[in-house]
Amino acid sequence: MxxxxxxxxxxxxxxxxxxxxxxxxxxxxxxxxxxxxxxxxxxxxxxxxxxxxxxxxxxxxxxxxxxxxxxxxxxxxxxxxxxxxxxxxxxxxxxxxxxxxxxxxxxxxxxxxxxxxxxxxxxxxxxxxxxxxxxxxxxxxxxxxxxxxxxxxxxxxxxxxxxxxxxxxxxxxxxxxxxxxxxxxxxxxxxxxxxxxxxxxxxxxxxxxxxxxxxxxxxxxxxxxxxxxxxxxxxxxxxxxxxxxxxxxxxxxxxxxxxxxxxxxxxxxxxxxxxxxxxxxxxxxxxxxxRQQLGTAWHNFVYEVLNKDTPAVSRQRKLLLALPPEGVPKANVRTLNGELGQLYANKDEKTVSRDINALEKEGLLMKQKRGVITTVRPRHEIMFAFMSPTARTS
CATH class of the missing domain: 1.10.3290.10 (Fido-like domain)
Incomplete structure (x- = not known):
C-alpha cells in the first residue's frame, strides 16, 4: 500500500x-x-x-x-x-x-x-x-x-x-x-x-x-x-x-x-x-x-639562536617574539607590550636601533622602508624549509 x-x-x-x-x-x-x-x-x-x-x-x-x-x-x-x-x-x-x-x-x-x-x-x-x-x-x-x-x-x-x-x-x-x-x-x-x-x-x-x-x-x-x-x-x-x-x-x-x-x-x-x-x-x-605550530617552533628556534643570558640578548629575544607576523613600524616597537615598555623605558632610540640591527644581522628580522616609515617584521619564512621561493613571496 x-x-x-x-x-x-x-x-x-x-x-x-x-x-x-x-x-x-x-x-x-x-x-x-x-x-x-x-x-x-x-x-x-x-x-x-x-x-x-x-x-x-x-x-x-x-x-x-x-x-x-x-x-x-x-x-x-x-x-x-x-x-x-x-x-x-x-x-x-x-x-x-x-x-x-x-x-x-x-x-x-x-x-x-x-x-x-x-x-x-x-x-x-x-x-x-x-x-x-x-x-x-x-x-x-x-x-x-x-x-x-x-x-x-x-x-x-x-x-x-x-x-x-x-x-x-x-x-x-x-x-x-x-x-x-x-x-x-x-x-x-x-x-x-x-x-x-x-x-x-x-x-x-x-x-x-x-x-x-x-x-x-x-x-x-x-x-x-x-x-x-x-x-x-x-x-x-x-x-x-x-x-x-x-x-x-x-x-x-x-x-x-x-x-x-x-x-x-x-x-x-x-x-x-x-x-x-x-x-x-x-x-x-x-x-x-x-600558525600554532609555527609559534611554538619559532619560539624554540629564537631561544636556540639567541642563547646568551646577557640583558641585551634577553631584550632582543623578547622584542623578536613580540613582533606580529605582518610587522610594525619601528617607532612602535617599544609599545608592543608592557614588558617591552619597561625594558626600553630608560633606553634611547639608539638602543632600539642596535637591537633591531643585531636581530637583522642574525637573519631573524627584516627591515622594510615604506615611504618615510621603517617597518620591522620577524623572518618566519626561514622556518618553511620545503616551501618554494615563489610560494613564500606570493
Missing part, C-alpha cells in the same frame, strides 16, 4: 547514484577533504594549544548551529558560555540554554567516539539528540509534542511543508537503514571514506526534508551530521566546519536546500555547495594549526 509521502514528497527516494549526482568537481573536493582531514588528525600540538583550538571550534559550531535557528548571541558570547563565563539576564537565559544543549550534544558524540562506544545512527539516537537540544526550553505552545518525540501534526517551515506526520517514524527508520546500507556497501573499498562523508550531508538533507519533530529539527540534523563526520574520521574540530559554513552562507544554504525538492530533484548542487564549504573550512583550520 503506497504511503502518503510518496505522493506529497516524491523527492524522498532513498536513492543515490555516485555516478549521477557527483561531477568531477565533487570528486576532487571529496579527495581534498579526506586529505585535509588526515592532515589535521595527524598534527602534533601541545595539549594546551590543542585544547584552545578545540574550544574555539566548539564555540564556532555551537554558535552556527543555534544562530541559524535564530539565537542572537555573538560568537564571543558563545565562547564565554562554553567557558562557563557568561551569565545572562533571566529574559535571555533561554539563549544560553540553547548553547548549553548543543554543546552537550557535541560532547556526547565526542565522548562516545573517544570511548569507542558510539551508538549507531538509529531513530532512538536521533530522538535522543532532539531531546537534548530542547532540554529545559519552553515549548512553543501548551499542546506541543514533547522533545524527543516525532510529531503527529503537520508542520510548515517558510514555504516548505514537512513530510506527512503519519510517515515520520517510517521515514526515519528507513533513513537510518539506508545510510547504514550505503556505508556497508562501500566498506573496505575505494569509496568507503567518500561515502562516509556524503552520508553525513545526506542525513542532514533527509532530516530537513522529513522534518520529523515539531521543533529543533535543524539542530538535531547538525548533531546527526557531526556524528557521521566523526565516524568518517573527521577530528573533533573539523566536524564543526559544515555547520559554520551553512550559517555563514545562509542564503545559499536555503537556496540549495529548496532546489533539492523541486524537479528534477537533483542533489548535485547541494552536495557541491556543502563540499566547497567543507574544504574551505578545513583549509582555514590547517592554516590556524600551522
Amino acid at each position: 503506497p504511503r502518503a509521502y510518496e505522493e506529497t514528497h516524491p523527492w524522498i527516494t532513498f536513492k543515490f547514484r555516485l555516478d549521477r549526482e557527483l561531477d568531477a568537481e565533487c570528486w576532487l573536493l571529496l579527495g581534498e577533504a579526506i586529505s585535509k582531514i588526515d592532515h589535521i588528525a595527524g598534527v602534533p600540538l601541545q595539549p594546551d594549544l590543542a585544547d584552545e583550538l578545540g574550544r574555539i571550534y566548539l564555540s564556532k559550531g555551537a554558535h552556527a548551529t543555534t544562530q541559524i535557528e535564530g539565537n542572537t548571541l555573538t560568537e564571543e558570547q558563545v565562547r564565554r558560555r562554553v567557558d562557563h563565563d557568561l551569565d545572562l539576564p533571566a529574559s535571555q537565559e533561554y539563549l544560553g540554554q540553547e548553547i548549553d544543549n548543543v554543546v552537550a550534544g557535541y560532547n556526547l558524540i565526542v565522548n562516545d567516539v573517544v570511548s569507542q562506544k558510539i551508538e549507531p545512527l538509529t531513530a532512538d539516537r536521533i530522538r535522543r539528540f532532539n531531546e537534548l537540544v530542547l532540554q529545559g526550553l519552553e515549548p512553543a505552545d501548551d499542546h506541543a509534542v514533547p522533545p524527543g518525540h516525532f510529531r503527529y501534526t503537520s508542520v510548515v517551515v517558510g514555504s516548505y511543508r514537512g513530510a506527512p506526520a503519519e510517515d515520520c517514524t517510517y521515514l526515519i527508520d528507513r533513513l537510518c537503514g539506508w545510510l547504514a546500507e550505503l556505508r556497508s556497501e562501500a566498506k573496505g573499498g575505494d569509496y568507503e571514506r567518500p561515502v562516509a562523508i556524503l552520508s553525513a550531508i545526506l542525513a542532514h538533507l533527509y532530516i530537513a526534508w522529513i522534518h520529523p519533530f515539531e521543533d529543533g529539527n535543524g539542530r538535531t540534523s547538525r548533531l546527526v551530521e557531526y556524528q557521521l563526520l566523526s565516524e568518517a574520521g573527521a577530528p573533533v574540530v573539523a566536524g564543526h566546519v559544515l555547520a559554520d559554513h551553512y550559517n555563514r552562507t545562509r542564503s545559499a544554504y536555503y537556496r540549495e536546500l529548496n532546489r533539492t525538492s523541486r524537479e528534477p530533484y537533483s542533489l548535485t548542487g547541494l552536495i557541491k555547495y556543502a563540499l566547497r564549504g567543507f574544504v574551505d573550512g578545513l583549509r582555514q583550520q590547517i592554516i590556524e594549526v600551522q
Whole structure:
C-alpha cells in the first residue's frame, strides 16, 4: 500500500547514484577533504594549544548551529558560555540554554567516539539528540509534542511543508537503514571514506526534508551530521566546519536546500555547495594549526639562536617574539607590550636601533622602508624549509 509521502514528497527516494549526482568537481573536493582531514588528525600540538583550538571550534559550531535557528548571541558570547563565563539576564537565559544543549550534544558524540562506544545512527539516537537540544526550553505552545518525540501534526517551515506526520517514524527508520546500507556497501573499498562523508550531508538533507519533530529539527540534523563526520574520521574540530559554513552562507544554504525538492530533484548542487564549504573550512583550520605550530617552533628556534643570558640578548629575544607576523613600524616597537615598555623605558632610540640591527644581522628580522616609515617584521619564512621561493613571496 503506497504511503502518503510518496505522493506529497516524491523527492524522498532513498536513492543515490555516485555516478549521477557527483561531477568531477565533487570528486576532487571529496579527495581534498579526506586529505585535509588526515592532515589535521595527524598534527602534533601541545595539549594546551590543542585544547584552545578545540574550544574555539566548539564555540564556532555551537554558535552556527543555534544562530541559524535564530539565537542572537555573538560568537564571543558563545565562547564565554562554553567557558562557563557568561551569565545572562533571566529574559535571555533561554539563549544560553540553547548553547548549553548543543554543546552537550557535541560532547556526547565526542565522548562516545573517544570511548569507542558510539551508538549507531538509529531513530532512538536521533530522538535522543532532539531531546537534548530542547532540554529545559519552553515549548512553543501548551499542546506541543514533547522533545524527543516525532510529531503527529503537520508542520510548515517558510514555504516548505514537512513530510506527512503519519510517515515520520517510517521515514526515519528507513533513513537510518539506508545510510547504514550505503556505508556497508562501500566498506573496505575505494569509496568507503567518500561515502562516509556524503552520508553525513545526506542525513542532514533527509532530516530537513522529513522534518520529523515539531521543533529543533535543524539542530538535531547538525548533531546527526557531526556524528557521521566523526565516524568518517573527521577530528573533533573539523566536524564543526559544515555547520559554520551553512550559517555563514545562509542564503545559499536555503537556496540549495529548496532546489533539492523541486524537479528534477537533483542533489548535485547541494552536495557541491556543502563540499566547497567543507574544504574551505578545513583549509582555514590547517592554516590556524600551522600558525600554532609555527609559534611554538619559532619560539624554540629564537631561544636556540639567541642563547646568551646577557640583558641585551634577553631584550632582543623578547622584542623578536613580540613582533606580529605582518610587522610594525619601528617607532612602535617599544609599545608592543608592557614588558617591552619597561625594558626600553630608560633606553634611547639608539638602543632600539642596535637591537633591531643585531636581530637583522642574525637573519631573524627584516627591515622594510615604506615611504618615510621603517617597518620591522620577524623572518618566519626561514622556518618553511620545503616551501618554494615563489610560494613564500606570493
